[in-house]
Amino acid sequence: MWLSGLRGFDWMPDLWSEIDRMQQETGRLLSGAGAASYQNFPAINLWMNEHDMIVTAEVPGIDPSDMDISVEGEMLIFNGSRHPENAGDGAKFHRQERPQGGFRRKIRLPYRADSGKVEARYDKGVLSIRLPRLEEDKPRKISIKSE
Amino acid sequence: MMEAGKEIETRKEQAPVTRETIRNRPVYLPPVDIVENNDAIILLADMPGVDEGNIDIVLEKDVLTINGTVEPEYHENYRMAYAEYGTGDFRRSFTVTDAIDHDRIEATMKNGVLKLVLPKGERARPKKISVTTV
Incomplete structure (x- = not known):
């Protein structure tokens, strides 16, 4: 039983x-997703465990110096811009499907992050931000004392 | 938790199934820009997560196919809590004219963007004909 x-x-x-x-x-x-909206550019995925979170975003073709990441408590804000390719003289676009210009995303995290320990990496067009959980926000194990 | 990720619609467009793939992975159409200048046609394709070594560019007769494979995103000891995009391979084909010099096609990969330079053959390049006065 x-x-x-x-x-x-x-x-x-x-x-x-x-x-x-x-x-x-x-x-x-x-959010009316499904319809393409650049408000949600770039798309993110969030992975987490008890100690920290990983936010990943697909932002191909952006110079890391054109990106700005900031963390304020439980808000993660990142913005950046993508510049059009300089195609030389007499350039004419046949297709333009890749989003250009500035973007800004504000994400509410499941818990407060320790802004001093945030690490960001940019590899092959994928941005990944590791956000450790604030120490005082972590769950505590409470031991039960027997009398 | 992985199922939760799969149910989310992504803004990536899935490639139409023409032939089945061996790997059971979604295949996406990379968004492209195609620009033409005097000397060449430049194709840019967004393929985040694709390594230079995992990209195949095949030109067969007049069909140019780009194919990039992506290692699935996975973080040990983490669970996926929220998903807006899916990861999968990229594939797209284009018809190219014989005005392109097939032997001098160049491909480079930087920050997840593939750049293909398709130089125009001598025939397709604009020629300036000067008019002389008699």
Whole structure:
């Protein structure tokens, strides 16, 4: 009986992931995603565990010096711009599908990040930002004392 | 958690399935810019995550195919909490005319952008004909 009670906890993470999924779905509905919108450029993915998070974004063709990243508590802001390629004399565009110009994204993180320890890397057009969780924000294990 | 990522629609356009691939991965159409100047046609393609070594450019008769493979994004001991884009391979084909000098095509890769320079053959280059007075 006791064992089956313990097993009952197993579905808890699944419940949370279900809630996460629902939040994402709602966010998507509200943002009207699906229709291409540069408001959400660049697209991001977020990975996390107890200690830190990794935010990745696909921002090809941008000079790292043209990008600016800042962290304020639980807000991550990054902006930058992409310059059009100089194609030489008499250049004529046949197709222009790649987004150009400035972009800015503001993301609310699941928890506060330690802004002093944030690391960012840019490789093959993929930006990845590692954001350690603020020490005082980390979950604490509470031990139960028996009398 | 990976499933949650998959359900999110991405703004990347999936390539139409013409032939099935061996690897069970999504294939995206890279967005391109095509610019023409006096000497060449320049093609720029956004292919984030593609390494120079993992890109294949094949010119067969008049069809130019670019193919880039991407290592799937995975971080050990992390769970995916939110996803807006999917990772997969890139593929796109273009028809090129024989006005292009097929032997002098150059390809470079920088910051996830492929740049192909397709030089025009002697025939296709604009010629200036000067008019002389008699």
